[in-house]
Amino acid sequence: MRSATIGVIGASGLVGREILGWLRRFRYPAESIRALASERSAGQRLSLDSQDWELEALTEERLEGLDLALFATEVTVSRHWVPLALRHGVRCIDSSSAFRRDPSVPLLIPEINGEQLASRPSLVASPNCSATLALLALAPLHRAFGLESFSVCSYQAVSGVGTGGLRALAQERENSEKFSEIFPDRIDQNVLASLGEILPNGFTSEEEKMAHESRKILGLPALRVMSTCVRVPVERAHSLAIQAHFAKPIDRAVAEDALRHAKGLRYTPEHLPTPLRCARNEDCFVARLRLVPPGGVESSKAQDVLLWVVGDQLWAGAALNVVRLVNLLLRG
DSSP states (O other): OOOOOEEEETTTSHHHHHHHHHHHHTTOOGGGEEEEEOTTTTTOEEEETTEEEEOEEOOHHHHTTOSEEEEOOOHHHHHHHHHHHHHTTOEEEEOSSSSTTOTTSOBOOHHHHGGGGGGOOSEEEOOOHHHHHHHHHHHHHHHHHOEEEEEEEEEEOGGGGOHHHHHHHHHHHHOTTOOOTTSSSOOTTOOBSOOSOBOTTSOBHHHHHHHHHHHHHHTOTTOEEEEEEEEOSOSSOEEEEEEEEESSOOOHHHHHHHHHTOTTEEEOTTSOOOHHHHTTOSSEEEEEEEEEOGGGOOOSOOOEEEEEEEEOTTIIIIIHHHHHHHHHHHHO
């Protein structure tokens, strides 16, 4: 693996911290990693996995010394700083939605379409965490049976919006009269069926991401995707209920074998995955595989499958996807 100086942009946020931690677990030398954040956070120290990091302010001058920049930032930050980094010859991996729909930018999950890194792109986008978890479960079945459409309801943890989401839930649990502006309504003891901006078509921006990103990653522009995204009072790990329709009849033994041998995925038919069980685990979990017979009549021609999927969105859904992309980039 080639040596490189790596900058983690947005290192003070939840995903940025996890990226730093995983770089060290993958044995990248600490001296080759720089933690960058806003001027407001500059000078603060992070302690992760027995490693201390001093946050540096993000400037063009500091970009110049990097070989690879990993952006764990909001859309506006990525849109401003990624082009500047590219101009300085820095290869970039961006976790925001800023470039995901750009047809010239690969949108990659290593276990599914990582071969696109062979072209050595200067900019790579990392998908939305819920899309990543859903596709880790669906891609093995797609390869076996040909995915034509899927419907998904995602139950998303509060850490999906960062430290503010965790803080809001904790404050509301401590004070029943407390109401945080992080969410559109109280989140403790509640569920909120609206994540992101509500679009003119009635879907939310989070639901639109699931559709567009799934089509791009799987290379299926005509894929039909129906999505409902729900915020739930869980600290960590997203859960997804998926119904998928395939071109070919489903053979249960073949389907289970595909799920068992898929990278980044753990098929657990004997155990029900839950957010508590799956938090801080690097795999995405799938269980409750059910074949839906046509017309409700038992037959061997079922082409619809129901799945229950759970994954730590900060690890399997975000930080680990970025670090695995780094491994592939530096290995080539």
